[in-house]
Amino acid sequence: MENDIKKETEKIISECRECGLCSSGCNFLAESTSPAEMARKGITMEEAYGCALCGKCKAACPLGLSLQEMFQARRVKAIQNQELDPEEFNYFMPDYEENVMNAYRQYYHIDYRDLEIDESSDTYFFPGCTLMTYSSKLTREIYNRIHKKLCCRGILTECCGLPLYQMGLLDRAQQYTDSLIEKITQLGIKRLIIACPNCYYQLRETLKSTGVEIFTIYEAVDFPENSQEPLPKCTIHDSCPDRFDGVFARQTRAALKDCGFEIVEMANIFKDSPCCGSGGQISHFRPDLADKLVKDRLVEAKHTGAEILVSYCLSCVLNFARLESELAVRHVLNLLLGVDEDYADVKKRAAKIFAE
Structure with missing residues (x-):
């Protein structure tokens, strides 16, 4: 990990022109000096967890430099050096049974076990933990539509694991990912219909060596024809x-x-x-x-x-x-x-x- 941080920081130091384009589009970077100066002095833990890891800096940079990777590497180091207690953040971690989303679904009686499940099906719906927790009505409507159209007979209610990676909890993230891949393999899943963009890109990378096909919900669902009624802007x-x-x-x-x-x-x-x-x-x-x-x-x-x-x-x-x-x-x-x-x-x- 030290080598990863060194590689990213050296690249920023040597290539950043300190033009200010990334800072002009990012409230976080606007608080700081240039990326090159931040890299020279060393990234603090507070800076690492103050970055949204959103990639806008890379999009704005004429050279395509990515500060996200430098901040992410520093997060991993913070975990390894025990600079913060990861147990304090278990309330939003998918591998912790009593996390806030599980608590929300239990409290408001949100459950999908009544949906028709056929384990011989090779097509499953992956709604993502946020959608299936806070929009159960929409989740069910999507499932019903792909159930009819694509013979989708299953729903996976797991998280894609992204929060663990973002926090820098690489060991826990890998264990979670391995468990998810094992379940997908055991169920014989060949294709996943995904509603969440975070899940789509995370699972596209996670499952690329498994042969499982990844589709967005917008590729899988038939939407209504052009309405004759005026619709809102x-x-x-x-x-x-x-x-x-x-x-x-x-x-x-x-x-x-x-x-x-x-x-x-x-x-x-x-x-x-x-x-x-x-x-x-x-x-x-x-x-x-x-x-x-x-x-x-x-x-x-x-x-x-x-x-x-x-x-x-x-x-x-x-x-x-x-x-x-x-x-x-x-x-x-x-x-x-x-x-x-x-x-x-x-x-x-x-x-x-x-x-x-």
């Missing part, structure tokens, strides 16, 4: 994991337009989209930065004249919905499938569990 927040490949950005825009929705774009979209405030778990370490990201994005969305702010990542949706806004905040699939859900009170519903 919407603006789209692009999520960070989709920044460079743009798979979800393209597919969701095409689906919304086909359904008759008018899209009005914000100034910062696709690779220039800011983090929603949940990337890299910064809401746990820098809630002030997370709140600023949310507020700035809501202002930008309002200026488009749209009535609805949508995203194809439910984590982004929940972040924007938690603050009061004149805009309705929805998941893209809420619009496409006609399943309306108000996410404004989700954070309060989660807090209620621990207040009693």
